[in-house]
Amino acid sequence: MQLPSPIERTPIDATPLNRLAGLAVLTGAVTGLLVAGLNWTVIGVERLVYDVDHLHNPDPTSQVSRLRVSLTLVCLGVVLSWAWYGLRRLGRKQVGVPNAMNGRPMPVLETLLSAFLQVASVAAGAPVGRENAPRLAGGLAGSWISTKLGLDIHARRLLVAAAAGAGLGATFHLPLAGALFALELLLVEMSTRSVVVTMLASATAVAVTGVFVKPHPVYSSVPASEDWPTLGVAILVGLVAGVIGHWFGVLARKAVAASPQDGRILWQLPAAFVVIGAVAYFVPGTSSNARSMADTMLTNGMPAAALLAVALLRFGATLLCLRVGVVGGTLTPAFGLGAIVGALLGVALAPLFPGVPVGVFALLGAAAFLSTAMAAPLFGLIAAVEFTDLAAEGYLPVFVAVASAAIGVRLWSVAVHRDQPMVPFTSALWTRD
Template identity: 50%
Template sequence: MISVPDRTPLAKIPLNRLAIIALIIGIGTGLFVAALKLSTIWVERVVYGADHLHNQNQIAQTSPLRLAITLVILGFVSSWAWFFVHRPSRRSSHGPASKAENGDQNGDQASPTEVSVVGAMRGEKMPFYRTVVSAFLQSITVAAGAPVGAENAPRIAGSWVAEKFSSSLQLDLEAKRILVAAAAGAGLGASFHLPLAGVLFTLEVLLAEATTRAVVISIITTAAAVATTGYFVDTPDVYNAVSLTESPGIMLAAPIVGAIAGLGGHWFSRAANKAAAAAPKGSKILWQMPLGFAGIAAVAYLYPTSVANPRWVADTMLSGGLVFSVIILLLVLRTVLFLVAFRVGMVGGNLIPAFALGALVGGGVGKLLEPLTGVPVAAFALLGAAAFLAATMAAPLFGLIAAVEFTDMEPQGYLSIFVAVAAAIIVVRLWLVITQGKQAIPVTYASWTGELK
């Protein structure tokens, strides 16, 4: 823990002053996220001639050959970009510095720890170059076709704004911890226009507390960030609305698909954790990432839908639009490509990919059980998406609220979503008790983004 002398303790800072600080940080976060989103849109238009605001599957008009060549080039260019971002800082020879600043002193890849959200919450300084370049690099690579999620970039963007601003005001470590966490959640909320989910991400995942100060600061920061980003960048359409009710069929389907998707999400998170842990160190990334993306390109050439925007995949499942064989093929291919990308050193998130995989799992279960339950496949897909996401991120409240906000769900559908997510978490807990003797579900969402270092 870093000692910070002569700074005002959080308990002595008036809540109204903290609210003003949170508002300023939220606006700064919103501006940073807007810049990230605009860069994403620009890259999508340059590379594919379409962007996700107007076409959920922006690669639809791209030939398989061009798509494959694009991914090969992306792997080569990204390998050099991440190599330079992860290089140990030369400033380490001039005095002590945190590991987050300098990286591994043995020359190993620093991974994303140099821009860690949790590291900033602990008082570590987030370097300007590494943080800004990493955030934009993540957004650009995902826009160009990397099969990973883009939500890690806005999280570190928000945490960087909060860390710098709170340090300039010489706030104590506890105040900085809450402000950094609130800004990280605000960045996520602003990126996807999920204000409530952004607040819950802060409280449930990062802070694991719900004090009055934490709640107020999180709400103000997220509201300011979402509003600011929305002013500069159009909000993409939400997913297809799915009609959920409290009918016996849906209430029976909810725990079944929740349990299956929950286990799937847990196993997916463990596999992603292992893939990231085995990511190349140092100069190894210069050949492993191009090689891995050559493999991704080969799969994309043969089956372009395997690298289609996960928003399109989820939205298609929420309209029940895929046959069972295609669901299984997409589920396998997209999971493998996601893991390969992390294994070869790509940095990103998992929110939208996990939501899409959960929709595929739920839709697959629905194809089998629809004749017995009378519940539409789209309902199974939504229940599966919420349960899978909640288990993947070990955040049940965040998972279910994200599903609600993504689809503009009507209140009569809340209960079935609650049941599905509860079933997912309970089954995962039982699985861990049986197989490992563990009583608690580990927070795994950040294991492969470097936020638990």
């Protein structure tokens, strides 16, 4: 007779909530320290490579010549290929956050090396997101503490997921979005225990990281309102950006699944970065993550032709990086691409909605695109609000855009007579868990 799994055998209240709350604070503090180290690594690499960091210039690559940017990317491809090859060949097999939640311990040294290598590559110009690294660091903190204290499987699951979300929240100073990431994508539940643990861990991590790295606005704020034209824009932009974001997420997951895990990375990754370096030379703004580009969409905008070119090139560069073995996230690329899609729709629909600024189109597109690319509507909604310090009157149109995005994906599945499942983009993709 087959025994039930550990999750089925262990009572859910084996670890009391008061003890879990204290452990959540402890884990959040450790996560906050690790994320502070990751953030300072980003700042240090940016200063080393581009002579300025993102705290003083949202786009450090704009401070140097295009030739220097291109040569940096070519060199980065060579260094990254050997770094990832060596880590996988010489180190222990890495464990993703989902498997760590289920009891597998994460190797400390290999996980830390992976996290710091990820953020260093993004800081040097790789066009992927850096949120996967702090999620790993947080998951490692939760896994290590759970193992050392011998926690039951339910407590471990909560603590690891909460710490992973807290790591994401601490990186961008998004306490609520970090907690929602853990609840919506990792735990997929909303109980009292899970809410308390994730909120405490995220708040603590954000506060601790803020002691060492001064919080700063990630994106400019956009004055959105609740008038009917804006709500109409939210529906239209949500439908279009949501479907495009969904397919970006699908292609990103396929790219990671096909990425080389053996010696092929030694030629595929450098070759890809030669292409990206050449593109960056002729079209500035297509390398590095999309933070600066998204902020431009929220404030000043760009001509339609330039928007379309940058959107296509960024879309391709991000997927190419993931395909050839660069380890990273899709959060900032998705937000940036969504802002570009929204801005393009703003240019096209300006005659119909003359009173709605292009920046509002960009914000709604970013929220909708992010929500379907990450397969997390609540996370996409709150991340857009916290990213931009959005005023209360802008909440409703963002809510409508995110809801429309989910409906858009559903309508697309009906139109093609094929289900379009929304699958999250997590660290399990990289570790083949």
